[in-house]
Amino acid sequence: MKKVKWQNVWLVGIFILLYAPIFYLIFYSFSSGDNMNGFRSFTWANYQALFVDKRMIEIVLQTLLIAILSSLCATIVGTFGALGIYETKHRRVRNMVLALNNILMVSPDVIIGASFLIFFTFLGLGLGFGSVLLSHIAFSIPIVVLMILPKLNEMRPALVDAARDLGATDWQVLSKVILPYISSGIFAGFFMAFTYSLDDFAVTFFVTGNGFETLSVEIYSRARQGISLEINALSALMFVFSLILVAGYYLLNQRNQAQKARRKRKAGA
Amino acid sequence: MRKKQWLYYLPYILWIILFVLAPVALIVYQSFFDINGQATLANYATYFQSGTYLKMTLNSLWYAFLITLITLLFSYPTAYWLHQTKHKQLWLLLIILPTWINLLLKAYAFIGIFSQDGAINHFLGWFGIGPQQILFTNFSFLVVATYIEIPFMILPIFNSLEELNPSLVNASRDLGASNWQTFTKVILPLTMAGVKAGIQAIFIPSLSLFMLTRLIGGNRVITLGTAIEEHFLTTMNWGMGSTIGVVLIVAMGLIMLMTGEQKAKKKVTNK
Numbered sequence: 001m002k003k004v005k006w007q008n009v010w011l012v013g014i015f016i017l018l019y020a021p022i023f024y025l026i027f028y029s030f031s032s033g034d035n036m037n038g039f040r041s042f043t044w045a046n047y048q049a050l051f052v053d054k055r056m057i058e059i060v061l062q063t064l065l066i067a068i069l070s071s072l073c074a075t076i077v078g079t080f081g082a083l084g085i086y087e088t089k090h091r092r093v094r095n096m097v098l099a100l101n102n103i104l105m106v107s108p109d110v111i112i113g114a115s116f117l118i119f120f121t122f123l124g125l126g127l128g129f130g131s132v133l134l135s136h137i138a139f140s141i142p143i144v145v146l147m148i149l150p151k152l153n154e155m156r157p158a159l160v161d162a163a164r165d166l167g168a169t170d171w172q173v174l175s176k177v178i179l180p181y182i183s184s185g186i187f188a189g190f191f192m193a194f195t196y197s198l199d200d201f202a203v204t205f206f207v208t209g210n211g212f213e214t215l216s217v218e219i220y221s222r223a224r225q226g227i228s229l230e231i232n233a234l235s236a237l238m239f240v241f242s243l244i245l246v247a248g249y250y251l252l253n254q255r256n257q258a259q260k261a262r263r264k265r266k267a268g269a
Numbered sequence: 270m271r272k273k274q275w276l277y278y279l280p281y282i283l284w285i286i287l288f289v290l291a292p293v294a295l296i297v298y299q300s301f302f303d304i305n306g307q308a309t310l311a312n313y314a315t316y317f318q319s320g321t322y323l324k325m326t327l328n329s330l331w332y333a334f335l336i337t338l339i340t341l342l343f344s345y346p347t348a349y350w351l352h353q354t355k356h357k358q359l360w361l362l363l364i365i366l367p368t369w370i371n372l373l374l375k376a377y378a379f380i381g382i383f384s385q386d387g388a389i390n391h392f393l394g395w396f397g398i399g400p401q402q403i404l405f406t407n408f409s410f411l412v413v414a415t416y417i418e419i420p421f422m423i424l425p426i427f428n429s430l431e432e433l434n435p436s437l438v439n440a441s442r443d444l445g446a447s448n449w450q451t452f453t454k455v456i457l458p459l460t461m462a463g464v465k466a467g468i469q470a471i472f473i474p475s476l477s478l479f480m481l482t483r484l485i486g487g488n489r490v491i492t493l494g495t496a497i498e499e500h501f502l503t504t505m506n507w508g509m510g511s512t513i514g515v516v517l518i519v520a521m522g523l524i525m526l527m528t529g530e531q532k533a534k535k536k537v538t539n540k
Contacts, residue, residue: 007350007353008350010346010347010350011347011350011351011354011360014343014347014364014419015363015364017416018364018367018416018419018420019367021375021378021379021382021416022367022370022374022375022378024378024381024382024388025374025377025378025381028381035381035384036381036382036384036387036388037381037384037386037387037388037391038386038391076280077280077281077284078281080277080278080280080281081278081280081281081284083277083278084277084278084281084282097285100285100289100290101285101289103289103293104288104289106469106473106521106525107518107521108473108474108476108477108494108517108521109474109477109494110477110479110493110494110497110498110514110517111296111477111497111514111517111518111521112292114296114497114501114510114511114514115292115293115295115296115514116288116292117501118292118295118296118299118507118511119287119288119291119292119295122295134288138284138288141281141284141288145281195369198371199369199371199372201371201372201373201480202477202479202480202494205480205498205502206498206501206502215371216371216372216373219371219373219374219377220373220480220484223373223376223377223380223484224483224484226380227377227380227381227384231374231377234374235370235371235374235377235378238370238371238374239370242366242369242370243366245369246362246366246369250362
């Protein structure tokens with residue numbers, strides 16, 4: 001009995017440690033002072049300041065645009081990449097491609113950022129929206145592939161054979177059999193790519209020129225200047241946004257799984 | 270028909286060539302050029318001869334080691350006990366949730382917490398310990414880096430605990446092993462794969478957390494990542510920056526070898 005208690009104390013302690021800084025930020029977003037020492041009085045002023053800050057709104061929109069575009073592109077390229085790896089029967093080639101796929105997953109952000117910076121300069125591409133978008137697509141592709149491959153491996157080859165025997169064309173096999181089967185993997189990949197893009201700071205910091213900024217870069221430059229409670233308000237909003245994203249993702253996932261289970265039961269009955 | 274299929278894979282193949290192979294090749298290539306664009310080996314000579322770069326590398330490795338160790342000490346018990354709770358998937362989700370919050374915001378929170386009259390100093394004040402300089406010290410860098418990395422260590426350890434067959438634990442108990450013996454002889458060895466995955470996931474990024482050394486470490490802790498960022502974006506000496514980058518890539522390769530090989534071996538013996 002006593003043992004159980006100690007374990008729970010530890011776990012509660014860890015949870016408090018993990019969440020205290022986040023709630024500390026959110027708590028002070030409602031303070032009327034100008035720093036995070038001592039709560040003055042309750043106010044919405046920091047949020048109001050945020051909503052009239054045109055520059056900030058523009059940066060938020062840019063960040064979202066980059067995230068949506070890059071995750072869409074990465075999902076398309078990654079899906080076909082995963083299909084390609086799946087169809088490669090040659091084992092050594094397949095392992096080599098997988099190893100290459102994972103290089104960007106394990107590389108530190110600075111290396112990715114620095115090498116992309118050299119790459120874009122080498123090509124003579126200007127830095128800005130284009131270079132940031134390309135970089136985000138590039139570092140999101142491997143995670144999409146990794147989310148989809150297990151789904152492909154779990155699919156029975158007989159399904160594809162059956163479709164072929166029944167006279168389906170390549171395109172029909174892909175669109176009516178394979179893609180629906182791996183849709184949950186594609187969706188997971190898209191979601192991961194989206195959050196990767198939103199979260200990224202280091203790579204963007206390297207390849208963004210002077211004209212273009214994402215939210216992370218903006219937070220970094222403001223945080224270096226010191227504390228401004230507007231950032232606290234922003235972090236509260238971002239916390240709620242990620243809560244909604246995660247909750248939405250899990251609900252959709254759950255629904256998909258429930259649907260699948262129902263279908264299975266029907267098929268069994 | 271096969272030709273048409275190639276067309277689908279073309280973007281992915283292009284991606285591998287352009288964004289995986291080319292950048293690595295370019296960073297190696299760039300490391301042989303000095304600031305004026307002359308081909309030279311001087312960058313490597315400077316790196317190995319001037320003590321500062323070697324010292325910085327050792328310092329960076331040391332901090333990455335400390336961060337990984339502290340994270341592991343916190344994460345293993347958490348993953349272990351989390352695994353025994355009732356709604357473990359829900360708790361796990363709550364552990365992962367903070368990783369979805371932008372890293373910069375978490376670092377920013379600590380600027381407030383650690384500041385001269387922030388929460389921690391306020392707390393210390395109750396014990397009569399006057400305001401301490403916490404922000405911009407090595408200590409603050411360690412705390413914040415550990416804070417950020419903890420979920421990434423808990424997750425793989427938790428997963429390896431999930432894979433562990435509970436009947437092995439029961440068998441060990443039935444055969445008379447104490448709790449401690451069961452843990453050290455059965456559970457720990459069988460979850461090493463998770464620990465190694467966690468080490469891999471933390472050690473490598475810890476070498477390159479330049480934004481934390483800037484925001485929290487106050488430029489006192491210089492990591493490999495900070496040096497690269499400085500050479501690329503401040504002093505514009507890309508050659509030297511690339512040289513350090515190559516060192517970082519080599520370090521990464523070594524760590525992957527050290528933590529990866531045994532996992533592969535284990536898989537073979539298990540099957």
